[in-house]
Amino acid sequence: MTSAGPGRPRHQQPSRPGATARDEILDAAAELFTTQGYASTSTRSIADAVGIRQSSLYHHFKTKDDILEDLLDGTVSGGLAFARAVAAGAEGEAAPGSRLHAVALYDGTQLCSARWNLGILYHLPEVRNERFARFLADRQELRGLYRQLGGSAAGETGMQEAGGGDVTFRLVESLISLRADGLVTGDSPLQAADAGLVLCGRGPELPAIRAESAALIARFS
Numbered sequence: 001m002t003s004a005g006p007g008r009p010r011h012q013q014p015s016r017p018g019a020t021a022r023d024e025i026l027d028a029a030a031e032l033f034t035t036q037g038y039a040s041t042s043t044r045s046i047a048d049a050v051g052i053r054q055s056s057l058y059h060h061f062k063t064k065d066d067i068l069e070d071l072l073d074g075t076v077s078g079g080l081a082f083a084r085a086v087a088a089g090a091e092g093e094a095a096p097g098s099r100l101h102a103v104a105l106y107d108g109t110q111l112c113s114a115r116w117n118l119g120i121l122y123h124l125p126e127v128r129n130e131r132f133a134r135f136l137a138d139r140q141e142l143r144g145l146y147r148q149l150g151g152s153a154a155g156e157t158g159m160q161e162a163g164g165g166d167v168t169f170r171l172v173e174s175l176i177s178l179r180a181d182g183l184v185t186g187d188s189p190l191q192a193a194d195a196g197l198v199l200c201g202r203g204p205e206l207p208a209i210r211a212e213s214a215a216l217i218a219r220f221s
Contacts, residue, residue, distance in 0.1 A: 022060045024050045026074075029067045030116035038068065038124055065131055072127065072135040075118045079107035080138050083145040085220040096152030097202040098212035100165060101193045103149060106217055107142070108172045108189030112179060119176030143169050153200040168196025 028049035032041040043064055047057040061067045083103045090099055111119055121127065127135070143166065150165015171192045178184045190210075197209055 021050070021052065021056070025052075025057055025060055026067065026070060027115065029064075030071055030118055033068070033071070034116045034118060034120060038064075038121060038126065043067075065126070068121070068124075068126070069132055069135065071118050072121065072132060073138070075111070075114070075122075076135065076138045076142055078110050079103070080142045080145075082106045082220055083142055086216055087145050087149060089220065090216055094212050094216055095209070096149050097197055097200060097205065098209045098216060100146065100149035100153050100168060100200065101197050101209050101213040102216035102220075103146065104168050104172050104193035104196050105189055105213055106221060108175050108192050111172065111175050112184050112189055117176060117179045119173065120180055122173075122176070150196070150200055153197070153202060164196060164200030167199050168193070171196050 025046060029041070029046045032046060032049060041064070043057055043061075044054045046064075046067070047054040050057070061070075083106075086094075086099050086102055094102075111117075122139075126132075146169040147163075147165040150163070150168055154164050172189075175184060175188055175192055178188060193213070194206055194210075197203065197206060202209060
């Protein structure tokens with residue numbers, strides 16, 4: 001019989017997705033944080049859910065806040081990287097409305113398809129602490145890219161209001177609450193993206209925007 005190896009003794013065989021012990025810890029923490037609450041979850045309960053000793057968990061994460069930080073970063077990093085690529089790489093090649101739609105659809109799909117609905121942790125009092133400044137800055141940058149693209153899309157229609165990008169951002173994040181209530185469907189990310197473009201005055205162009213948006217997602221994701 002082979003042992004689990006030094007530094008990571010197990011009570012059971014791995015049963016969680018993830019190529020590494022760190023991945024398994026993050027998955028267990030994500031489940032516990034979203035089902036029983038952050039404050040009610042201890043590092044011991046996370047270790048038990050993975051099947052390792054608490055001391056082994058500390059080999060990967062020094063504190064529970066470190067785990068939360070990694071999880072929060074993961075909810076925004078993919079959408080932000082995609083939004084940066086679309087905002088810069090497709091400028092002059094695709095209409096602003098199509099770029100906004102692509103960012104919203106990609107971001108919304110990420111939020112809805114993740115294994116755990118981690119977006120519900122965004123409003124934890126703990127997240128307002130300087131400890132999570134990187135996550136807060138990344139989320140704010142993503143929101144700024146929505147605003148930038150929304151302003152350009154609305155400007156093309158001659159609309160005076162350029163708030164469509166910010167509203168689109170809020171529509172996408174509303175998918176988190178819909179998912180928590182069991183109301184998200186496979187069409188929900190597309191519906192949120194479409195609604196944002198309607199608010200930017202691009203409703204009549206939605207079929208063409210959807211096609212160009214899909215091409216952008218295929219190119220940059």
